[in-house]
Amino acid sequence: MNRRIGIVGIPPLAVIRKINADRDSIVDLDEPQLQLAIDLSSKYLPRVYCAILRTVVLNGMHLDLDRIYIDVGPGKCDCALHVSTILTDMLAIPITPTRNLDMESFGTPICRSNLPLLNKFLAITNGVQSSEPSTPHEPCTPTAGFWGVPPRDFSILSLFPDSTHVYGWTRCMENKTPAKLTLESYYNPNIPTVFFAQSFCAKTALARHLANQHPKALYLDCDVNAGSSARAKIEAFLELSGVQTSSRGGKHAAG
Amino acid sequence: MLLADFGTSYCKLLDTATSAKPRILPTRDLGKNFIADLATGHNAKRRSKRSMNELTALARGGRRLINKPDFVLLDCGSRDIKFIRYEDFEVADMGWNAECGASMGFTIELLSKYYDIDYSAVPIPESGFSITCGVLGMSHIFDAVVSGSSETEAVAKFVRGIARNAYRFAGTPEKIYLSGGLCDNPLFTGSFPCDIVPLGRFVLLEGLKEYLATNQRP
Numbered sequence: 001m002n003r004r005i006g007i008v009g010i011p012p013l014a015v016i017r018k019i020n021a022d023r024d025s026i027v028d029l030d031e032p033q034l035q036l037a038i039d040l041s042s043k044y045l046p047r048v049y050c051a052i053l054r055t056v057v058l059n060g061m062h063l064d065l066d067r068i069y070i071d072v073g074p075g076k077c078d079c080a081l082h083v084s085t086i087l088t089d090m091l092a093i094p095i096t097p098t099r100n101l102d103m104e105s106f107g108t109p110i111c112r113s114n115l116p117l118l119n120k121f122l123a124i125t126n127g128v129q130s131s132e133p134s135t136p137h138e139p140c141t142p143t144a145g146f147w148g149v150p151p152r153d154f155s156i157l158s159l160f161p162d163s164t165h166v167y168g169w170t171r172c173m174e175n176k177t178p179a180k181l182t183l184e185s186y187y188n189p190n191i192p193t194v195f196f197a198q199s200f201c202a203k204t205a206l207a208r209h210l211a212n213q214h215p216k217a218l219y220l221d222c223d224v225n226a227g228s229s230a231r232a233k234i235e236a237f238l239e240l241s242g243v244q245t246s247s248r249g250g251k252h253a254a255g
Numbered sequence: 256m257l258l259a260d261f262g263t264s265y266c267k268l269l270d271t272a273t274s275a276k277p278r279i280l281p282t283r284d285l286g287k288n289f290i291a292d293l294a295t296g297h298n299a300k301r302r303s304k305r306s307m308n309e310l311t312a313l314a315r316g317g318r319r320l321i322n323k324p325d326f327v328l329l330d331c332g333s334r335d336i337k338f339i340r341y342e343d344f345e346v347a348d349m350g351w352n353a354e355c356g357a358s359m360g361f362t363i364e365l366l367s368k369y370y371d372i373d374y375s376a377v378p379i380p381e382s383g384f385s386i387t388c389g390v391l392g393m394s395h396i397f398d399a400v401v402s403g404s405s406e407t408e409a410v411a412k413f414v415r416g417i418a419r420n421a422y423r424f425a426g427t428p429e430k431i432y433l434s435g436g437l438c439d440n441p442l443f444t445g446s447f448p449c450d451i452v453p454l455g456r457f458v459l460l461e462g463l464k465e466y467l468a469t470n471q472r473p
Contacts, residue, residue, distance in 0.1 A: 218349070229335065229351040229352065232308050232309060232310050232351055233310060233349060233350070233351055235308045235310075235311070236308050236310035236311045236314065236349060237346075237349065239308070239311050240311060240314050240346045240349075241346070
């Protein structure tokens with residue numbers, strides 16, 4: 001029907017299948033869709049709030065949408081529950097809260113592939129719009145790990161080697177089981193891993209907890225954009241852990 | 256080979272082809288076209304042929320100078336604070352705070368010039384201000400002076416607060432190896448509630464030397 005349907009988080013597969021069957025288009029509101037200052041969202045949300053949900057509100061304010069499905073259950077977060085209330089009061093379109101409890105595993109070939117980490121994340125976040133599993137990829141031997149949600153600022157992903165495996169909620173995204181806590185809590189203790197936390201996200205607690213358990217971990221908290229200190233921490237952590245990074249840094253003297 | 260640590264306020268330069276000691280130059284006096292062979296610091300990527308991340312340089316410098324299995328090394332710069340914690344000869348934790356630890360060193364130097372204070376002559380106060388940032392912390396000084404404190408007393412409490420904030424940032428260890436220009440400030444070093452081992456201003460240059468030594472081995 002060519003309607004534009006916004007989604008927040010990962011609505012249940014039944015919802016995605018219906019949108020696809022209706023031939024409507026999906027707009028992922030978790031991702032920046034517009035070149036606008038995120039502070040514009042402060043009309044509806046506090047400035048000190050999860051940057052992903054501030055992005056959702058910013059998108060909702062400025063995109064022409066026909067409906068929004070917002071996941072508010074254990075597969076997303078309590079903050080999304082409150083944002084669903086705000087969106088309902090803010091917009092004149094139907095806002096449908098969902099609670100995705102899907103537990104059928106679709107596999108995680110992209111998370112374990114040798115694709116550049118940025119491409120992995122792009123493929124996984126795009127995959128949310130489909131009810132099909134990821135295309136097959138050969139697994140690679142991991143040399144580093146990235147645990148967490150997709151960051152608001154994807155630029156940090158280019159600091160990692162292609163042999164980085166993805167864990168945490170992003171792995172749950174690819175598996176299409178966003179509420180599967182056992183999968184989200186899984187990490188590989190044999191590889192240096194960055195436990196990424198989006199500032200003010202409830203999952204920061206799990207990120208830090210798992211980082212404390214992991215023998216070679218960096219806990220990293222980032223807000224809207226990753227500053228130079230966050231980037232330097234990742235670079236130093238990988239270098240000092242003996243991880244061979246790519247030559248993308250140009251003349252950078254990797255230790 | 257010309258090595259450089261391009262700090263915000265001061266640059267530390269070393270020519271490995273001579274036996275001369277490192278020299279310190281105010282950053283504002285650095286020639287426009289100055290280029291180092293290998294460098295670290297804020298301007299390293301722009302002003303050198305090869306650059307090294309500051310945390311990496313700090314970790315390498317600490318390993319070279321301290322050479323112990325377990326230690327915490329804290330670098331207090333003009334603009335930010337960084338720490339590296341080694342455990343069993345491996346980096347176990349690190350941090351770089353450019354926001355909440357902002358402008359500590361710069362503010363401390365600025366205050367000494369503005370109020371004409373010699374930090375070596377100032378006794379360490381028994382209490383200090385609760386400070387997380389050099390810039391925001393200055394309002395405490397103004398409030399204290401308005402309330403009747405001397406300028407020197409107020410600045411001393413400010414410096415103590417800065418030191419305590421850096422101590423918490425480093426994870427409240429029993430002993431800290433300290434890097435940076437504040438090593439020469441007895442009020443600052445004496446305000447930490449733990450053992451302090453000042454290593455001076457050239458720890459990051461040592462990190463660059465360690466990198467050269469490692470990468471020139473056959």
